[in-house]
Amino acid sequence: MTSYYGLKRGLPPCGSPFPRCAPLPLIGAAIDEAENNIQAPLPLILFSALTAISVSMQGLFDVRKPNGQCVPISLMLLSIANSGERKSTAENIFLAPVREVEEEYGVAYQSMINEWGTKCKIWEAKNKAILRSIGKLVGNGKCTQESEFLLYVHGKSKPAKPRQFKILYDDSTPEALFLGLHQNLPTAGLISSEGGGVLNGRALIDLPKQNSIWSGDSITVDRRTAESYKLNGARLTVSIMAQESAFKDYIKRQGDKSRGSGLWARYLVSYPVSTQGTRLIKNGTMSWEHCNVFSERLKIIIRQNTILLDDTVNRERQAVQFSAEASERWLDIFNAIESGINKGGRFEGFGDHASKLVDNISRVAALLHLFEGFDGDVSLRTLEFSVELCLWCSDEFKRIFAMPKQEETDAVELNNWLDRYRSKGLDWVFKNDVRQRCPNKLREKDRLDRALSVLRDQGKINFSKSGRAQYVELSGARTRSW
Known part of the structure; x- marks a missing residue:
């Protein structure tokens, strides 16, 4: 196969090594620096970076595939790594900027909530006064039309609760997650660096709704004790880092249901080789220069999500598309994957996974292109890296989810x-x-x-x-x- 700069044909061979981030100057430098400093498995580090990028970008952009379909750029990622692999450390390096921005807006939000509470008390007092006035008029047999109109106008002025700038949800229930997407930002990340909490909890129980959000479809959330609501255009990134024992336990309990629902087919999967026993200290001084550049870029994008707090404005996401050269290669990839579903093909028995693979390739390519700040459309070079990454993840998926013959x-x-x-x-x-x-x-x-x-x-x-x-x-x- 040729270099990144030439047009490839077909797919990377099964068992190809995990790709380095050579075509991505900003992301690649941060990944290499983090790998050198914490010496965690490279796939674990890249998955952490992709999680942060997906969380920051998904509410602002979509990707238009060469076949004309426009889809979200949200990712679902599963990393299996046992205790001591520095899962939390890798996650914190790349998600810390998101949490910092959340905290910044959290201070302002608390002030807004206090002000809202005061306005609600004033509104309630006026509401009661109008109702008392109507009661007196009724008691005296007088016309209440004017007071009723006043009550109607007053009802429309009830203070709206401020929307919270909340993106990250840890081990959240489906109810809390969906309600957060409805009441606060319509973009979120369900994150767990110790995935036992998510896998053993209720976060992954409502599988059809999560599948619909991944696809960009609307969902209706029915509630017994409160008003039902509809989520339109919500975006959700899911990142689960789980120990092998926790994941195996989940598969025993929910495996057939979750695989049958198509949930795991949507995930990029990684079970990297452990680095424990090889993490020797090379020098006492660590540089975080490139990770800091990554963090500053991430903060800029995260802050742009504040425009989503205004639910009175219907904003269309900007759609990124592929260059002519990349589009030609995309079609080649699509056909190669589709053909691989046939008997004896690379994806035989994994049609559910293969049907989502091109979508994931498109999403990853768009995310990398946007975060790097590349000009124009998604290039062939960026697409090729996405292909190599997602096909490596595909090999991992088949290895983990393969049913024994x-x-x-x-x-x-x-x-x-x-x-x-x-x-x-x-x-x-x-x-x-x-x-x-x-x-x-x-x-x-x-x-x-x-x-x-x-x-x-x-x-x-x-x-x-x-x-x-x-x-x-x-x-x-x-x-x-x-």
């Missing part, structure tokens, strides 16, 4: 059964005895042979033959002597 599950069951012979000190058994005595469902010849072949490939058994008799060696490292 029947022969693999059969092999596990058969090997457990063969342990009976091993426990008796035997190192071989007639193959015919295996067929006659193994679990009933494995006795069909072809099915048993496939399971035995898996165990042989794993080095747990071997085959041998003496005359017409066939044997199963219970230790693949040895062969029998006759």
